[in-house]
Amino acid sequence: MTRRRASLAPRDQATSAFSGILLRLCDTTAALAVALVDAEGETVDYAGFLAPYDTRVVAAELQIIIKLARQSALTGGVEQLVARAARRTFSLIALSHEYVLVLVLPRCGFRVSRRAVAEAVREIEAEAGLTYASGTRSRFARWSHVEVKTARGNTRRPEAIWIQGGWHSLIILGRFHSSDLERREVGYRARLLSGAEFALVREPLGKWFAEDL
Numbered sequence: 001m002t003r004r005r006a007s008l009a010p011r012d013q014a015t016s017a018f019s020g021i022l023l024r025l026c027d028t029t030a031a032l033a034v035a036l037v038d039a040e041g042e043t044v045d046y047a048g049f050l051a052p053y054d055t056r057v058v059a060a061e062l063q064i065i066i067k068l069a070r071q072s073a074l075t076g077g078v079e080q081l082v083a084r085a086a087r088r089t090f091s092l093i094a095l096s097h098e099y100v101l102v103l104v105l106p107r108c109g110f111r112v113s114r115r116a117v118a119e120a121v122r123e124i125e126a127e128a129g130l131t132y133a134s135g136t137r138s139r140f141a142r143w144s145h146v147e148v149k150t151a152r153g154n155t156r157r158p159e160a161i162w163i164q165g166g167w168h169s170l171i172i173l174g175r176f177h178s179s180d181l182e183r184r185e186v187g188y189r190a191r192l193l194s195g196a197e198f199a200l201v202r203e204p205l206g207k208w209f210a211e212d213l
Contacts, residue, residue, distance in 0.1 A: 009033075012052045015045075021123045022047035028116035028145050028207050031103045032088070035059035036124060039067075039098035050104060058090070059102040066092040066100055084108070093117055096130045111182075115143040115201070115209045139180060148200070148208040156186050156202055161210070168192055176201065 008023075022034045026048050033048030033055045041060040046052060062083070069078045081092040089109045093101040101121065103112060118140035124130075147162035160167040169192075176187030176199045184204040191197045199211040 007049060008047075009049055009051055009055075013045075017127050018045040018124060019047060021120055021127070024145065025101075025103070025116055025120040028119075028205070029103060029105070029112050030109070030205055031105055031112075033058075033104040035102045035104075037063045037100045037102060044099075048104070055104065058104060059100075062090055062092050062102050063100045066094055067098065070094060082112075093121065095121060095125060099124075099128075099130070111204070113203055113205070113207065113209075114180075115140045115203070116145060116207070119144055119209075142211050143201075143209045144213060146200075146208050146210045146213065148202075155206065158188060158190065158200055158202075158208070161190075161192075161200075161208075161213075163192075163213070170200075173197070 018036055022036060022045060025031065025034050031048060033046060033050040035046040035055050035058075036044040037059045038044055041063050043056040043059050046055045046059070048055060065083075066078060066081050069081060079094055083090045083092075084107075087107055089105040089107060091103040091105060091112050093103070095101060101117075101124070105112065122141055148158045149160040149162075149167060151157040151159050158170050158172065160169050171191040171193070173189040173191055176189050178187065181187055181201065185201055187199060187201045189197065190200045196213075198213045201209050201211075203209065
C-alpha cells in the first residue's frame with residue numbers, strides 16, 4: 001500500500017449514503033479527492049486524501065465553471081470538463097439537477113476511467129432519486145468494478161472473481177474486442193461455472209470491470 005493510500009484525510013462531517021460511492025471512485029481512478037456538489041456550490045459529501053476544507057473550496061469554484069459552460073449557447077450540453085493546472089488536474093462531471101461530481105487528480109492525470117465514473121454516477125443518481133444522465137456515459141453504464149484473482153506471475157490473466165462473498169472460478173473463452181477499449185486495456189470473454197457469460201476488462205491502473213454481471 002502506498003503512503004497516499006494509507007492516509008485518508010480526517011473527516012469534518014458525518015458520513016452519508018454517498019461516502020462509500022465517492023471513496024470507491026477515488027480508489028478506481030487514483031483521484032486525490034472527489035466531491036459531490038449541488039447547484040448552489042455546497043459540498044454534499046466528499047472523500048479522499050486532501051484536507052476537507054480545500055476539497056470543498058475547489059469543488060465550489062469549479063462547479064461555477066461547468067455551470068457557466070452548460071448555460072452558454074456555444075458549449076451548452078457539456079457533460080464533462082477537464083482542466084489542467086500547475087499542480088493538479090481537475091475533472092468535472094455534470095449530473096442531473098445541476099449536481100456536479102468533481103475529481104481532483106494528480107498533475108497530468110487526464111485519463112479517468114469512464115467505467116468508474118459511469119458506475120459512480122449511476123449509484124449517486126439512484127441514491128438521490130435523480131434521473132440518470134444521458135450521453136456518452138450511457139455506453140459504460142452496464143460496467144461495474146469487481147475484484148479479480150489473477151494467475152500467478154501474470155496480473156493480466158484472470159482466474160477467479162469475487163461475487164456475493166466468495167471467489168468463483170472463471171473459464172476464459174477468449175479475448176473481448178471493442179472500440180471502447182483504450183490503449184493498455186485488456187478484455188476477455190469469461191464464463192462462470194454456472195454458465196453465465198460476461199465481458200471482463202482490466203484497466204491500466206490494474207482495476208477490473210465486468211459488464212452485465
